[in-house]
Amino acid sequence: MEELRECLQFHHFLLSLFKKINAVYFWMFLFHYFVTLGTGCAELYIALTGNVDVSQIAASMFYNLSLLVEFGYYAFPADILATEFRNVSNAIYASSWYEQDIKVQKLLLFMMVRAQRQGYMIAGGIVEMNADSFSSVRRCLITVTVATNMCMY
Secondary structure, three states: HHHHHHHHHHHHHHHHHHHHHHHHHHHHHHHHEEEEEHHHHHHHHHHOOOOOOHHHHHHHEEEEEEHHHHHHHHHHHHHHHHHHHHHHHHHHOOOHHOOOHHHHHHHHHHHHHHHHHOOEEEOOEEEEOOOHHHHHHHHHHHHHHHHHHHOOO
């Protein structure tokens, strides 16, 4: 019972730490999301439509790749963290919690409910930082560039 109480306290500590990290990076994630979109679209558009030579196209593609890799450094760890929060609840549910005495069942039920709460990073209250947001940035770069190119010609 004491070990379970320590796990509950540690889980509460991790949740509070997660909230603090999310508060620190709240605006930075949003800024980086839009900077990646804006500069990436501009670079792709210039590379695909401008009168540029091969070295400039290569530099532009390298810059876009660097932007996406940097954004991935934020998005993928945030996604892994969110997955781990979901896994805590699943692990408790998969255990034999129903075979314990009623006090332990209540504590484990409390832990399951807390583990199912928000467990993802949010960029500026608008965008969730995860693997899906990384994919959406990549798709938006291509879509906006193609749409802009079609409107210009």
